[in-house]
Amino acid sequence: MRLYTDPRGEAYEQAIDLAIRTSECFVLKEHVGGWAGIMRSGGYNDVVEALRPYLVKTIELQDAGMDEIIQMQRAYRSDAFYTAGTYHMYKCCEESGLVLKRAANRLADWIYPHLPEDLCFLKEGDGDYLFxxxxxxxxxxxxxxxEALELMDRVTGLFLxxxxxxDLEYLLDDAIKHRTDKLYISGHRLTELPERIKELTELRELEVFEQDLxxxxxxxxxxxxxxxxxxxxADLEGIPASIAKLKSLKELRIYCGSSDRPAPGWKVKPKEEISLNRIPPEIGELxxxxxxxxxxxxxxxxxxxLEKLKRLRVLNVGSCKIKRKPAFLKRMKQLKHVSVSEGLY
Known part of the structure; x- marks a missing residue:
């Protein structure tokens, strides 16, 4: 069962405790050779050394092809082995769990070069428990x-x-309770998002795919x-001036002409009929x-x-009604990619 986002803080510690009690061992992928050792942080090396007493097995998967990787996945019934590399298997015990809790604040912290990669717990008799x-x-x-319902009731921040x-109401109830930082909404036949979306105070990533929105x-x-x-x-009324309030926003992506449930006979509106016809000047406040x-x-x-956006690196406004790029774009030297075109539709 997937997690919407990885547990962090106290929820991460409780998840580690649970996985240690439930699993036989855990796996971490190590980067070795070449520049790998040079690029590692001090914390990476400290963790490898602290876990050394609990090491039970090391597996080397070569770059020769996928056959060896697939064989290993089948042998352990695990997705921990998904690419060539060096994998270390460690004994699950209170002491090794303490190392994991001290080294990171969330599962997403287990990434090179800061730490060994992709913490995964294997059950006795094989098979992933937490991956x-x-x-x-x-x-x-x-x-x-x-079991998921019981865990979510017991561990705030474990959002499965x-x-x-x-049912959107259940989704929002749980998202709010678990203070999720990431949410995907689709398939609810929404014409607009509910106002209670504002209660997701920790949200950092929101993706909505609803053709009637x-x-x-x-x-x-x-x-x-x-x-x-x-x-x-499929169509959007517009971008409100209130967009200026999203002071932390780094990426804004809007795709009209989209359908999450295309039915026979469904057609994309001609772009001339799309309601979204302007970018508000308040965009410059982001x-x-x-x-x-x-x-x-x-x-x-x-x-x-737009010229006020000194951190803007990608500007992509396609399949629109703009006939030529404005001159001020040439002054935005920080832009790495610019695409402004009428497109084919």
Whole structure:
């Protein structure tokens, strides 16, 4: 069962304690050879040394191909072995668990060069109990729906994907309770997001894929910690001036002409009929913004306030009504990628 996001702080410590009691060993991938040793942080080396007394096995998977990797995955019934490299297996005990808790604050911390990678716990008789693939932001636990409900009731911050989350109210209830920093909303046939979205005070990443979503609520713009916002819908009324309140926002992506449940006969609106036809000048207040992507809209010009965005690196406004790039873009020397085009639709 997948986790929406990795547990952190006290929830991370409780998850480690639970995994230590439930599992036989845990696996960490080590970067060795070449520049790997030079690039490691001091904390990386300290953890490797602290865990040495609990080392039970080392597995080397060569770069020759996937056959050896697949064989290892099948042998241990585990996704811990997903690429070539050196894997260390450590005994689960109170002392080794203490090392894991002292070394990190969350599962996402287990990433090179700061620490060995992708902490994964294997049950006795093999099979993953708690796993992480940090580069892919994938985390999960081998628990039933009933066990997940009990764990979520007991451990605040352990936010698992449940069947009941097909009901948006349950999803938001649990997301708020567990103070999630990441949320994906899709398949709820929404025309607008509920105002209670503002109660997700720790949210840093929000992705919404709802083809009927038309209006963004004011509550959305009260998420002061939000760093990444992605909206995919068939049509969007507009970007409110309140966007200026998202002072922490680093990435804003909007895709109109999108469908999460295309039915026979469903067609994308001509872009001339898309309601989103302007970028508000308040966009210039987002001083942390690094990427602005808007695809398939009736936007016909870029606001000069974009020039105020000194951290902006990616500007991608495609399939729109803009006929030529404004001159001020040439003065934005920090831009690494610029794409402004009418497109083919």
């Amino acid at each position: 992480s693939i940090v580069h892919e932001k994938m985390y999960g636990m081998d628990v039933t729906e009933t 994907e449940l069947e009941r989350h097909q 038309y209006r963004l609520p004011e509550g959305l713009f009260e998420l002061s910690k939000l760093e990444r916002l992605a909206i995919m819908t 001083q942390m913004l690094k990427e602005l992507t808007i695809q398939y809209s009736a936007i016909h010009k870029l606001p000069p306030e």
